[in-house]
Amino acid sequence: MILGVARSGKDSMAEILHEEFGLKYKSSSMAAVEIFIFNVLKYKYKYKTMVECFEDRVNHRAEWHKLISDYNKDDKAKLAKEILRISDCYVGMRDLDELNECKKQNLIDLIIWVDAGDRIPTEDKSSCNIDKTCADIIIENDKDYDTFKEKVIRLGKTLFNS
Numbered sequence: 001m002i003l004g005v006a007r008s009g010k011d012s013m014a015e016i017l018h019e020e021f022g023l024k025y026k027s028s029s030m031a032a033v034e035i036f037i038f039n040v041l042k043y044k045y046k047y048k049t050m051v052e053c054f055e056d057r058v059n060h061r062a063e064w065h066k067l068i069s070d071y072n073k074d075d076k077a078k079l080a081k082e083i084l085r086i087s088d089c090y091v092g093m094r095d096l097d098e099l100n101e102c103k104k105q106n107l108i109d110l111i112i113w114v115d116a117g118d119r120i121p122t123e124d125k126s127s128c129n130i131d132k133t134c135a136d137i138i139i140e141n142d143k144d145y146d147t148f149k150e151k152v153i154r155l156g157k158t159l160f161n162s
Contacts, residue, residue: 001102002091003130004114005122006058009141009148013114014091016152021160028092029057031083032068040067065094065128076101080108094128111135112155118142 002025004010017023030050038050041060047053057064072078076098083090084107093099102108113135119142122131132138139155141148 001093001099001108001111002089002114003093003099003111003135004116004132004141005120005128006061007120008114008116010091010114012141012145012148013112013139013152014089016149017089017156020153021156023089023156023160024087025089025091026083026087028068028079028083028090029064030054032064032071032079033057035079035082036071037064037067061128069095069098072098077105077107081105094130096129096134099130099134110137110159113138114141115139116141 002010002013011027014023014025014027018025033050033054038047038053041047041053041063045053045056045060047056068079072095075081076095080090080093080098080102090102090108093102099111111134113132115132115138137155139148139151141151
């Protein structure tokens with residue numbers, strides 16, 4: 001599982017691990033769009049495509065958090081299980097109860113936090129109530145992309161080539 005606040009580099013980390021090591025991943029936001037969010041929000045915000053809905057998520061983070069929580073009301077790990085059916089990794093969970101349920105159901109082996117605290121402000125609890133204290137590993141992403149990529153590749157070599 002790869003976690004972090006909005007725009008910290010979670011998807012970039014997953015992309016690097018995919019390119020370098022073949023990790024299959026799906027952004028939780030895109031999966032949620034495909035599974036249910038587009039159908040819920042398309043008329044409200046006049047979205048024409050799923051991509052348009054996905055790209056506008058940054059403007060409605062608290063609403064998305066609530067929609068996902070509602071979707072997971074009967075099983076806090078419901079969305080995670082759907083994502084992990086087609087992916088090796090869950091990218092972008094934002095709710096502590098959902099994270100704890102995933103741990104309880106043994107759905108995750110490792111939690112990585114992408115920390116960009118020097119360049120990205122912390123996120124409001126209404127859209128993300130998870131922080132880096134939940135992680136097993138923290139990768140800092142406060143410098144340039146190449147520095148971040150080097151760190152991710154070193155981590156990948158440890159995880160996938162051992």
